[in-house]
Amino acid sequence: MMSGKAIREPALVRWALTVAALAFLALFLVAPLVAVLAEAFAKGWAAYVRALSGDDTWSSIRLTLIVAAIAVPLNIVFGLAASWAIAKFDFSGKSLLVSLIELPFSVSPVISGLVYVLLFGLQGLLGPWLVEHDLKVIFAVPGIVLATIFVTFPFVARELIPLMEEQGREEEEAALTLGASGFTAFRLVTLPNVRWGLLYGVLLCNARAMGEFGAVSVVSGHIRGLTNTMPLHVEILYNEYDFVGAFAVASLLAVLALVTLAVKSALEWWHRDELAAIGH
Amino acid sequence: MSVLALKLSLPRRMPSVIPGFGPTLGFTLAYLSLIVLLPLAALVIKAAGTTLEQWGAILSDSRVLSALGLSFGGALAAALINTVFGLLVAWVLVRYPFPGRRLVDAVIDLPFALPTAVAGIALTALYAPNGWLGRLLEPLGVKVAFTPLGVVVAMVFIGLPFVVRTVEPVLHDVDLELEEAAASLGAGRVQTFLRVILPAILPSLLTGFSLALARAVGEYGSVIFIAGNLPGVSEIAPLLIVTKLEQYDYVGATAIATVMLGISFTLLLAVNLLQKWRRARMGG
Numbered sequence: 001m002m003s004g005k006a007i008r009e010p011a012l013v014r015w016a017l018t019v020a021a022l023a024f025l026a027l028f029l030v031a032p033l034v035a036v037l038a039e040a041f042a043k044g045w046a047a048y049v050r051a052l053s054g055d056d057t058w059s060s061i062r063l064t065l066i067v068a069a070i071a072v073p074l075n076i077v078f079g080l081a082a083s084w085a086i087a088k089f090d091f092s093g094k095s096l097l098v099s100l101i102e103l104p105f106s107v108s109p110v111i112s113g114l115v116y117v118l119l120f121g122l123q124g125l126l127g128p129w130l131v132e133h134d135l136k137v138i139f140a141v142p143g144i145v146l147a148t149i150f151v152t153f154p155f156v157a158r159e160l161i162p163l164m165e166e167q168g169r170e171e172e173e174a175a176l177t178l179g180a181s182g183f184t185a186f187r188l189v190t191l192p193n194v195r196w197g198l199l200y201g202v203l204l205c206n207a208r209a210m211g212e213f214g215a216v217s218v219v220s221g222h223i224r225g226l227t228n229t230m231p232l233h234v235e236i237l238y239n240e241y242d243f244v245g246a247f248a249v250a251s252l253l254a255v256l257a258l259v260t261l262a263v264k265s266a267l268e269w270w271h272r273d274e275l276a277a278i279g280h
Numbered sequence: 281m282s283v284l285a286l287k288l289s290l291p292r293r294m295p296s297v298i299p300g301f302g303p304t305l306g307f308t309l310a311y312l313s314l315i316v317l318l319p320l321a322a323l324v325i326k327a328a329g330t331t332l333e334q335w336g337a338i339l340s341d342s343r344v345l346s347a348l349g350l351s352f353g354g355a356l357a358a359a360l361i362n363t364v365f366g367l368l369v370a371w372v373l374v375r376y377p378f379p380g381r382r383l384v385d386a387v388i389d390l391p392f393a394l395p396t397a398v399a400g401i402a403l404t405a406l407y408a409p410n411g412w413l414g415r416l417l418e419p420l421g422v423k424v425a426f427t428p429l430g431v432v433v434a435m436v437f438i439g440l441p442f443v444v445r446t447v448e449p450v451l452h453d454v455d456l457e458l459e460e461a462a463a464s465l466g467a468g469r470v471q472t473f474l475r476v477i478l479p480a481i482l483p484s485l486l487t488g489f490s491l492a493l494a495r496a497v498g499e500y501g502s503v504i505f506i507a508g509n510l511p512g513v514s515e516i517a518p519l520l521i522v523t524k525l526e527q528y529d530y531v532g533a534t535a536i537a538t539v540m541l542g543i544s545f546t547l548l549l550a551v552n553l554l555q556k557w558r559r560a561r562m563g564g
Binding site for chain 2: 008013014018020022024027028029030032033035039074077078081082085086088091100101103104105107110114115116118119121125146149150169172173177182185204207210211212218230232234243246247253254256257258260262264265269
């Protein structure tokens with residue numbers, strides 16, 4: 001009989017591989033995170049609080065929240081509509097549609113911003129028309145919102161499509177046969193079935209929406225107090241050599257990242273079976 | 281009686297019983313077109329309006345070529361490093377139980393959650409000559425911050441979870457009985473790894489590699505702080521696009537963006553075809 005030993009590495013090898021993997025993670029992932037907090041508090045608690053209390057910092061926080069509050073719900077509605085159409089019906093061109101939905105993930109953030117400049121900028125295709133009607137998209141909040149929607153476009157849909165496909169159509173069909181309206185079936189059957197996957201997608205979508213830098217940087221124009229989001233404000237402070245200020249704002253974003261990871265891990269732990277369908 | 285009638289009538293009504301196909305698909309296509317396809321079409325239209333002479337001038341500019349070379353070369357190096365270490369991390373997480381494993385597993389996704397600008401200034405603080413790591417490397421003559429090496433370091437950070445997260449579930453599903461069979465036939469662990477385990481996880485490793493590569497090629501936020509951005513030396517292609525835009529050189533910015541997207545999509549398509557060909561050859 002084979003013993004388990006034959007398919008296990010010697011203890012020394014296992015120990016060495018584990019140490020090597022942990023050292024790599026400590027160097028590349030943990031060290032930057034610790035550095036953010038260390039730099040933010042390098043001159044003490046008082047300097048940290050002072051760095052966060054500037055007007056420009058507050059307006060950047062407000063803008064980041066506003067942008068996320070518009071972009072995330074829109075992408076949720078889109079994700080629900082797209083996954084309903086794709087998972088509950090058969091039609092040709094479905095796999096092309098799924099590829100197109102994931103397209104923004106393979107576009108550089110800078111190019112995601114550039115395409116909106118080419119469309120809505122002064123020299124852009126719709127630029128003259130916007131000027132005529134006194135509308136401003138680029139170097140204004142609408143451009144920031146659009147670029148954010150673009151880069152976070154696939155997050156919710158990508159979680160929901162495989163989950164709804166896995167759950168099939170029988171439950172909705174049963175509800176409908178029993179007299180429920182389509183919307184009631186969606187609300188009482190579909191939504192509870194996919195809620196954890198939905199929350200998971202929303203979480204990642206929100207983290208990216210609040211943290212997006214490249215795409216937003218291209219369309220924002222960096223007007224202090226007006227079109228500066230938190231990540232852009234970090235850059236401005238950093239380039240002005242206000243390191244405590246830059247890292248203090250960065251620490252808020254780092255906390256957002258940690259909360260996102262914590263909730264995500266908790267979801268994965270509590271709802272392993274439901275999320276297993278989507279490969280997490 | 282009525283229950284029986286209901287059961288009998290079900291199969292005939294099934295194909296069209298779920299409503300909402302028209303509105304949801306219509307909304308999906310409209311939103312996709314407005315947010316993604318129309319703006320990308322603007323890029324294509326702008327690129328199509330660029331004359332051959334303009335293309336020639338842009339693509340023979342040594343600054344453009346070295347920026348593209350650094351973005352793709354750096355991304356390739358980072359993706360290779362991530363393939364090796366991502367596999368190592370996935371292996372340790374799946375095979376070796378150790379205290380705190382769940383915490384380590386959660387940390388893997390940090391690059392997905394941490395805003396790139398935050399990662400960028402943190403890496404710069406670490407690797408600058410007076411930083412915690414830069415100070416240790418300087419006596420060895422290794423300069424990371426403000427050199428192409430710094431670009432690769434940032435790209436390694438940003439790409440790692442792609443490899444770990446694609447390899448991990450596949451490694452989980454590798455059949456232990458196959459490994460036992462290999463061992464019973466006299467194979468050592470190294471031989472079993474190379475001839476039984478590696479072929480099983482190779483497609484996922486390749487997928488992870490291509491995802492990490494695609495992400496690193498376009499990466500901007502985490503790279504520009506640590507790169508130093510010396511034209512021709514440590515300037516990446518996305519930064520050159522931003523620079524051209526700031527100078528209102530829309531033609532130049534569009535040309536570089538088009539080349540980047542063209543190469544990226546070709547690479548992703550090639551990897552997809554390779555996977556398909558592999559699956560067909562393996563018979564499933």
